[in-house]
Amino acid sequence: MPKITYNTHDNKTHTIEVQNGLTVMEGAVQNDIPGIDADCGGGMSCATCHVYVNEEWLGKLPEKEDGEEDMLDMAFEPKKNSRLSCQLIVSDTLDGLVVNIPSKQG
Amino acid sequence: MIKTDVLIIGAGPTGLFCAHQLGIIGLTCEIVDNLDKAGGQCIELYPDKPIYDIPAIPECTGEELTNNLINQIKAFNIPIHLSERVDEVKKENDNWIVKTNAGKTFITPNVIIAGGVGSFEPRKFAPKECEKFENQSILYSIKDKKIFEGKTVCIFGGGDSALDWAVELSKNSKVNLIHRRDDFRGAQSTVDKAHELAKSGTINLYTKYQLANVNGENKLESIDIKHDDGEIKSINTDFALGFFGLIMQLGPIANWGLNIDKKTIEVDTEKFETNQKGIYAVGDICNYPGKLKLILSGFHEGALAARACFKLARPDEKYRFEFTTSSKTIKNRLGVKE
Numbered sequence: 001m002p003k004i005t006y007n008t009h010d011n012k013t014h015t016i017e018v019q020n021g022l023t024v025m026e027g028a029v030q031n032d033i034p035g036i037d038a039d040c041g042g043g044m045s046c047a048t049c050h051v052y053v054n055e056e057w058l059g060k061l062p063e064k065e066d067g068e069e070d071m072l073d074m075a076f077e078p079k080k081n082s083r084l085s086c087q088l089i090v091s092d093t094l095d096g097l098v099v100n101i102p103s104k105q106g
Numbered sequence: 107m108i109k110t111d112v113l114i115i116g117a118g119p120t121g122l123f124c125a126h127q128l129g130i131i132g133l134t135c136e137i138v139d140n141l142d143k144a145g146g147q148c149i150e151l152y153p154d155k156p157i158y159d160i161p162a163i164p165e166c167t168g169e170e171l172t173n174n175l176i177n178q179i180k181a182f183n184i185p186i187h188l189s190e191r192v193d194e195v196k197k198e199n200d201n202w203i204v205k206t207n208a209g210k211t212f213i214t215p216n217v218i219i220a221g222g223v224g225s226f227e228p229r230k231f232a233p234k235e236c237e238k239f240e241n242q243s244i245l246y247s248i249k250d251k252k253i254f255e256g257k258t259v260c261i262f263g264g265g266d267s268a269l270d271w272a273v274e275l276s277k278n279s280k281v282n283l284i285h286r287r288d289d290f291r292g293a294q295s296t297v298d299k300a301h302e303l304a305k306s307g308t309i310n311l312y313t314k315y316q317l318a319n320v321n322g323e324n325k326l327e328s329i330d331i332k333h334d335d336g337e338i339k340s341i342n343t344d345f346a347l348g349f350f351g352l353i354m355q356l357g358p359i360a361n362w363g364l365n366i367d368k369k370t371i372e373v374d375t376e377k378f379e380t381n382q383k384g385i386y387a388v389g390d391i392c393n394y395p396g397k398l399k400l401i402l403s404g405f406h407e408g409a410l411a412a413r414a415c416f417k418l419a420r421p422d423e424k425y426r427f428e429f430t431t432s433s434k435t436i437k438n439r440l441g442v443k444e
Contacts (some may be wrong), residue, residue: 037369039223040151045147045155047239048354072350073285073350074229105353
């Protein structure tokens with residue numbers, strides 16, 4: 001199973017095996033990793049599963065849909081490497097992905 | 107004090123359909139919602155986005171679904187108290203006393219929480235110092251546009267609210283419109299208008315900038331904005347307005363003595379009752395083994411919670427199950443003429 005690393009705002013690192021097909025958001029929620037709220041449940045409608053992706057992974061991820069960039073306008077402190085984790089579907093190519101969870105979601 | 111059989115918190119699809127189920131079985135109810143319109147997340151987050159998983163409706167938008175649900179309860183004349191948040195729920199003998207932030211008080215044996223993920227609040231600026239000026243020179247909504255006349259205003263955001271206000275306030279104020287990227291997501295006509303005003307120098311447009319800092323002693327004097335490439339610009343301003351949409355906060359629900367886990371309320375799956383007798387939770391806010399956050403699940407949960415309310419609202423009567431197709435009583439309640 002692909003391993004995803006979540007760095008939480010309290011400087012803790014959580015490396016979790018996440019099943020293919022789940023989203024990076026679901027991997028966090030199901031494993032009780034704090035800081036990802038996912039209020040809308042994965043519908044790209046709330047921007048509360050916002051993460052910063054490690055630079056070396058930016059180009060390797062699937063491109064954002066228009067709606068994702070629109071939602072990121074509302075995220076707390078969006079940056080160039082911001083993504084909504086509900087839009088990142090785990091697959092073998094994402095094995096080793098590192099995401100950083102912001103200090104808050106809104 | 108308003109007396110009712112059931113008080114529903116939340117006018118989203120689950121709350122609205124739950125009210126329908128109460129009307130069908132002959133109970134009165136009142137609905138309170140913090141938003142200024144009914145529909146909950148459907149109307150606030152995705153009014154134009156299609157929904158494909160409402161049984162027997164192959165496709166409809168959040169707005170259409172909301173309008174249909176409102177139509178479906180019209181016959182019951184259910185009062186919906188909008189722009190009000192329930193702040194307090196307290197036990198008094200066999201009843202719950204429910205108070206809103208607008209000063210209304212309800213007395214009821216049953217409270218159904220259909221609150222989604224809580225109440226919608228505006229998203230705020232990131233720098234902590236902004237709190238100091240909040241509601242004075244840093245605002246997230248506009249009640250009276252006159253206060254900006256002749257002043258300098260910095261507007262942040264890329265959606266319709268930010269663009270509409272930038273265009274509107276540019277008539278009588280000096281407007282700086284600041285957004286984190288070049289693209290705006292508002293209506294094309296408003297985006298064009300804003301660009302036109304920027305070109306003619308009526309408004310100053312700063313894209314790829316975000317708020318970095320606010321400065322001022324007793325009142326806001328200037329703000330610092332930071333470009334994607336790190337450059338910082340200082341702008342003297344009287345006001346900073348943020349339009350970043352709304353976020354859901356659990357809010358006062360956390361203080362009502364309910365078993366809450368990860369922003370959701372634990373319920374049983376027979377009555378959808380919480381650990382407090384007479385308080386139920388349905389829709390996205392409830393949690394039980396196998397819970398699915400779907401609108402259709404909310405409908406089911408509301409139907410069962412409504413039946414559970416009957417017992418406390420009519421302790422001396424026996425609830426009798428009836429179909430809407432065949433029951434004369436139900437048809438009378440719905441005002442159906444045969």
